[in-house]
Amino acid sequence: MLLLLGSLVILTLVLGRSFQYFFQNFTLGIGLFPSGTAIYGMPIAAGAILVALIFDFHTAIIFSFIVSLLTGLWTGEPLYPVYAFVGSLVGAFSIMKCKRRTDILRSGVYVSIINVFTVIGILLFTDRLFDEYAPIALLYAATSGIVVSAVVSLVLPAIEYFFKVTTDITLLELLDLNQPIMKNLLIAAPGTYHHSVIVGNLVEAVAEDIGVNPLLARVSAYYHDIGKMKMPEYFVENQKGTVSRHDRITPHMSSMILMAHVKEGVEIAREYKLPEPIKDIIQQHHGTCLMTYFYQKARDSENGEPIEENYRYQGPKPQSRVAALVMLADAVEAASRVLQNTTPARIESLVDTIVNHIFLDGQLDECELTLKDISIIKKKFTYVLTGILHKRIEYPGFNFEEKKKEKIVPGEEVTLNNKNIRIEVPSQDEYPNKKPPEKGKGQPQKSDPSVKSAR
Template identity: 40%
Template sequence: MSQKSNKKQTALNNRYIRLGLFLLLGVLLYVSTFNNVVPEQLDISLSEPAPQDIRSPITIEHEEQTAERRREAVATIDPVYTLQTHYATTQTDKVNAIFDLAITLQSEMEEESEEADEPPSTDEQVEYMQDALSENVDQSISSATIETLLTSSNQELRTARDVARNAIFEVMNDGISVDQVPTAREEAEERVSRSITSSRMQSAVSEITTSLVTANYIYDDEATNEQVELAVSEVDPVLIREGQLLAQEGEVIGPEAYEQMRLVGLLDDSTSLYPYIGLLIFVGLLLLLLQLYMMQTSAPIHNSNKYLLLYVIVFVVMLVIMNLQSLIIQFDLTGVMWLTPMALGPMLLAQLINYRVALFSATLFAITGSIIFSHAAASSFHSSFLIYAILSGFAGVFFIGKQPRISKVLQAGIFVALINGLAVTLLHMLNNQQVVFQTYGNEVSFAVLSGFLSAILSLGLLPFFETGFNILSKTKLIELTNANQPLLRKILLEAPGTYHHSVMVANLSEAASEAIGANGLLARVGAYYHDLGKTKNPMYFIENQMQIENPHDRLPPERSKQIIIDHPYDGAAILEKHNFPKEIVDIAKEHHGTTLLKFFYYKAKEQGKEPVESEYRYPGPRAQFKESAIIGIADSVEAAVRSMPNPTEEKIRNLVDAIIRDRLVDQQFNECDITLKELATVADSMCETLKGTFHSRIEYPDDEQGEVKENE
């Protein structure tokens, strides 16, 4: 199989491992929170005493009571009636139409009588007018009334019309409801009787008038419905609220309380899948957020399965601690929930992985904890614990900071204890709880102890993680800078020149790394140990040759180049033997990359040999990360500047630029992600550092001879 195929298969395997770790974390999350979402079922019957205080786990509407309240509200609404003022005009128009039709019909009958031999009979005239009234006026009156109208003079008809109109208009000028219609018709009939003396015409006009008097104060269905809708909308739904006390311990369960328990699901024997599906969605969302965050972070968890496994283990440690603590709560010890060391996970992650990862994870731990401790609340989430856990976790991360030290962990414990105590206090106040000093004192005491417990557990677990995963944490890096570290003392005692060179390289590398946003502390520690391999043959390296003959003068170039080429790998082997972090080992291997040993290569040529260039190159690998590349540059720069006579700022700048340019042309940076802009920044930083080290010399006059001597 080709090398390309091997790399592809390795990447595929890494993805499978990563997926497996995510699935493992998801399963553990689901299992650890499963019992906390199982709906609580009460074995209780009507008219029995409550075995404990029973509270609603959810907020739900009591639909039956809400409907009853709305029915009561609707019952208080009176029907809305509206005065239809135009009804009077409409009815008087009908009066006009009836009398006009009678006058017109009389006129037509007279003309027909003159022309026809036999005029229409009275019955025919009555029938004709009845048809006309039905068609044109939509009004029906008796035959006797029509006969009276047809046999009266025009003057009598006009007078009768005016009487009928006035009677109808005056009576209907006021509102007439349906039940008032008979009274109104009697009043209209009385008005007619006072105005018409002829009994025959009075009877006809009374019939017409009373038939046209109608109700004009009408029930308004639309307005009534609007009032009903408004009344219904103003009725608030009857809610059984989350945490509401349904029955006190020992209280006999009445029908209303029993119904409330049924509605909130406390009496439901059937199994609902909703909580389990909801928990599955919750775990999925948490893992999705974690994956999205990992895709965007520059922390090693982004692409390292080792660090992902470390993260999963820290998460599992927090899950175990929270679940154990939730069991302790069942012993009914007041405030013991606040003893949970929620700052532990974030503090560990801040030291082992990354400051930002720790802050993000503090939120995840808090959300998970709010579910695990939900049995201490009335709902599926313990909102007070969520706030407490976030404040506690953030406090631990913020105080440890981006440059964690062991001493800071203990200080962080004190700080977290203070924040925890304040968090419990503010939760008491926000929840408007009555302060019982014994209860409040217990809760604050447990919260304060939680801060110290987080610090103690962090200090206790940190070495196990660092050793087990060979993690290069900031704390571990700081420990490796200790001058009493055995390998550092080995360099100092066996190769003092190399030790001094390494310290100079460390200064250059740290400043340059920080200038481009890389890990300056890693660069410093890597520089301290990058030449550890020189302790195997210290005298064969020029910085250790003090007033002695150079051994290479007596060796053939083939032998000399092998001694020089071996030192990075000798150092890496020693570091691996002492279980040093991989990054430090890689720096030792990579700081020379695949550069050419020019001195011995050209020396071999001068001796008339035909050396193979590849044999005079370091085997590599080239620098794989920025800090390694910077240390390689600093190593060459320091050695070159140290051997430079009378270094000046301009000479140093030209030398630094030449070394970087030479490595760039030699493709030594092809396998790391350092950019040309960052290389320019590295050059500027190193020149600035070297300017302070090899500063201009100041001339002092000789007191006795007046001569000048140079002092550094």
């Protein structure tokens, strides 16, 4: 990151010098004087905006101060560092809540406005507001914001590609559920899709409280299980029938299929060119957890004790707090599906059990998650899951659990004991003259016990 920061300092100075040379020759070419006004068109604020997008606002303040002093060395204008620093500061501040790439243009507008006011102040201080210097200087100050927006829009994608950094703008684009990869997940594995959305809600609810980028956490949750698209029918959330495909294969084979979804997810992420942090979280979101169900199934079915390593994910363990947060949310959401009576107390107990199990298994040993963070995560997960798994009152007059009795239609085929049988029920039209027997007629008479005894 220091290399990137140093490169941004050099890039800002080179771009400023290049645009000064261009504007100065442009001014001379069209016959405008004086030519010294070209310094107010330099896009110095572009560097501060890039630093704010890639790093943070505090780093952008220090960057702006250093670059402003350096630019004052060649401009020959004593008050120019003030002009450059104020414009850079406003540009960095206005891009803090960036939600889309068009916000870069808005930031450029703010830079133009503040640059105009700063130039007016400088001209008043130097007593040049009403001479021929002022109009050209104000013109360059007003257009500088447009140049800043253009430079940032062109340079930012190149920096993301060459330095492998991920900005909030890229994450916001990936957050769109209309992305091709999310559409494919919805079609191929609808259960996994909805599971991922709920995991995203869980991690975003707690991310800011533990100092994690909520945008990165939510996007990572959306994409963490994309590897299940390859064989969706082997994962319970995508199974439509009551018979599981794992019933027909060995527990060891089942564990290999489950492990494969992590590797497949990383390959799909590479294919769609997802950012590196998301690829890392896909690979780490199960850590080296034990697949308890299949391990226990192997212990019950095999003669000897199965090798535990064969039933553990290959890892690595979560290396960041975001990866650990996605791991915890993934496990808690999956476990919540087995709760029958979803009371707040039972949900709290489930969250506490799952999080403690992962902690005691050593899965959080290699990340920076603290015990305080874990306590906050438990509370937030319980709160969000209680809202998701809420109860409803019963609708009067409806019994949704009772099955309707099927009507038997004459001539219809029904299945009985795996055989198709045609039901033939004679209708009254087929026997118009036949009446049902009256009571007591056509029925065998019961013998009188008193007569029998007399005989």
